[in-house]
Amino acid sequence: MNSSVLRKRFCLLSLCTLLASLLLLTIYELRPLNRTSYRNSLYRQMLASTSFSDYTNKLFQYEITQDSITTAYHLRHPKRYGIPSLPATLSSFSANEYKQQNINNNSTSIDALFDKLTTFSPQSATTSEQINYSLLANHLSLSSSLSKYPYYEYLLGSSTGVQTNLPVTLCEYPLPDSSAVETYLQLLEQIPNYFQEIIAYDKQRSAQGLTAPAFLTAASKEQLATFLSSLRQDKNCFTETFHERLMQLDHISASTRSRYEARNQSAIKNSILPAYETLYCYLTQDTGNLSSTDSSGSDTSQTNNLIESSTPYGLSTFPSGKEYYSLLVQQSTGSNRPVSELISMTDTALQNALGTVLNIALTDQTAYLYYCDHPLETYYESPEAILEALSLMIRKDYPVLSDSPHYTVKQVPDSLAASLSPAFYMIPAIDDYNNNTIYVNPLYTNEENGNLFTTLAHEGFPGHLYQTVYFNATNPSPIRQILDYPGYVEGWATYVEMNIFPYLDYPLEGDSLCKLYQSDTIINLALCSRIDLGVNYEGWTLDDTRHFFEEQGFQDYYAENVYSYVVEAPSNYLSYFIGYLEIEDLKTAYRNLKMEKYSDQNFHKQLLDLGPANFETIRKHILSD
The missing domain is CATH 1.20.5 (Single alpha-helices involved in coiled-coils or other helix-helix interfaces)
Structure with missing residues (x-):
């Protein structure tokens, strides 16, 4: 041949x-790859990494792929970050890889990651990498400490629970193409199993002696009843928002759109509704006959009456509860100060604000009487007008954004309004950070719109939206996007909210009204934060909380509501108030350092350039010169 x-x-x-x-x-x-196998492979690759950048990139991929919602909310184009298509998956409460034991070295997975981190030398790294190293070390160390307290977190709160936040999360789930629609519909079908895992978690929590108080369970049951009533309507948050998002997909045919609509309706009827009914029945077993609320939405219960006024309910009643709360406070605030010092800071801030109000009441009675009779006012008629005005007003004191971000203001669905905050900002994907959404709750707006003005300063400009867009425009390492520092984020938003009051026009001359409305906001946050610290660290009862209100010169009308909330969501208020106090303290130190060279804009630029971090790291880098 x-x-x-x-x-x-x-x-x-x-x-x-x-x-x-x-x-x-x-x-x-x-x-489709198996998600668990893929993430296990990433974990092994992390431990085998030979460079810090490779280690952090693998850790980013690992964290961002824990479930479909996390991936979709963080990334519009996962493949650009080396992330493949993975099966539709809701987060799991039955197998948290970070808390599992590593059989090979008999240590937790977090500890193994921390040990690997220490093999890299930060001394030879760039300043940015040194910051990333410090933050990651802090994150892993704190996560390891908190992992020793499984089941301490309550997942079914009426205000902060999974069942409350899931509808908003799903109703904003991005649907850029048909593949995303398919994933979304599959996620809806997984909600029954998801809730079963939450119920199993709650049962295990009770088995360990960490049962939620009856007043929390009853409040959650009441919230569920209201939501179930709306869910049974033909038009609900799942139908309306899904239709709106589908209409934005120009490339799909009318028949395909109708087919998706039918599948969505089927998922609501056969998956979402039964899942919420199952959760309601579970809580009914827990509360027994304590509440006469039924799942049709009628409510005759008084959940706060279930609080035994002389019984403590906070985290301090748990085994090692004060130690756990101290760690939780550190995570929530980014402050490394002991809780005793945070109590002192809060007391001082409260007394200073009360002193300001008293001083004006004695020296400017006209302003004080006006403040007592009138809510905060502004002449802007819509949220969009307020945001537009704020984006222009702040340019003197805050760095100008390189590009003007796009934002949409939406109204909270009626079915969720009672259990959600006055407004909230939906964090955009890191590769699509110029498209932003702010939700406004109609239950908290009034004709004067003054409170809406300060709220939108908190959520929009120069608050969350502005800070998020600014930091993303600096092109930070992806690892920074998964390190959560609510003390910085909420502290910044609270700080700018407190400092936005001078931007308003007041009907009286002088700055008395400005100081009064500003002090009023500080007092409210300080009161709630002090009660949080008292209930969860010092073991306050409802009687103690009432006494505290009276000591400060207030009626105790809201004592039960605040008490119930800080038991449900310990340390949440502190993210706002302690974060704010830390930034004010940092501002004073920076002003003393720079003296005549100081300016608000330069201070804000320093803080914004560094981005979300714990305050020890921020102090080290901002006050270093």
């Missing part, structure tokens, strides 16, 4: 082999 024939046969064989390989590769790529 001549050589030309051999070459032809060899080429033919090579071509067939190549085609077969390509076919197998295509089939493999089309087949």
Whole structure:
């Protein structure tokens, strides 16, 4: 056989082999990867990393792929970050990899990651990498400490629980294409199993002696009853928002859109509604006959009456509860100060604000009487007008954004309004950070719109929206996007809210009204924060809380509501108030350092450039010169 024939046969064989390989590769790529296997592989790769950048990139991929919602909310284009298509998955409460034991070295997974981190030398790294190293070390160390307290977190609160936040999260789930729609519909079908895991978690929590108080369970049951009533309507938050998002998909046909609508309706009827009914029945078993609320939405219960006024309910009543609360406070605030010092800071801030109000009441009675009779006012008629005005007003004191972000203001669905805050900002994907959404709750707006003005300063400009867009525009390392520092984020938003009062026009001359309305906001946050610290660290009862209100010169009308909330969501208020106090303290130190060279804009730029971090790291880098 001549050589030309051999070459032809060899080429033919090579071509067939190549085609077969390509076919197998295509089939493999089309087949969804197993999420758990993929993340286990990433974990092993992290431990084998030879550089800090490779380690942090793998950790980012690992964290961002824990479930479909986390991926979709953080990234519009996951493949650009080396993340493949993964099966639709809700987060799991039955198998948290970070808290599992590592059989090979008999230590927790977090500890193994921390040990690996310490093999990298930060001294030879860039300033940015040194900051990332410090923050990651802090994050892993604190996570390791908190992991020793499984089941201490309550997942079913009426204000902060999974069942309350899930509808908003799903109703804003991005649907840029048909693949995302398919994932979304599959997630809806998984909600029954998801809630079963939450129920199993709650049962295990009770088995360990950490049962939620009856007043919390009753409040959650009441919230569920209201939501179930709306869910049974033809138009609800799941139908309306899904339809709106589908209409934005121009590339799908009308028949495909109708098919998706039908599948969504089916998921509501056969998955979401039964899941919420199951959760309601579970809580009914827990509360027994303590509440006469039924799942049709009628409510005659007085959940706060279930609080035994002389019984403590906070975290201090748990085994090692004060130690756990101290760690939780550190995580929530980013402050490394002991709780005793935070109590002192809060007391001082409260007394200073009360002193300001008293002083004005004695020296400017006209302003004080006006403040007592009138809510905060502004002449802007819509949230959009307020945000537009704020974006222009702040330019003197805050750095100008490189690009003007796009934002949409939406109204909280009626079915969720009673259990959600006055407004909230939906954090955008890191690769699409110029598209932003703010929700406004109609239950908290009035004709004067003054409170809406300060609320939108908190949520929009120069608060959350502005800070998020600013930091993302600095092109930070992806690892910074998964390190959560609510003390910085909420502290910044509270700080700018407190400092926005001078931007308003007041009907009286002088700055008395400005100081009064500003002090009023500080007092409210300080009171709630002090009660949080008292209930969860010092073991305050409801009687103690009432006494505290009276000591400060207030009626105790809201004592039960505040008490119930800080038991449900310990340390949440502190993210706002302690974060705010830390920034004010940092501002004073920076002003003393810079003296005549100080300016508000430069201070704000320093804080914004560094981005979300704990305050020890912030102090080190901002006050270093």
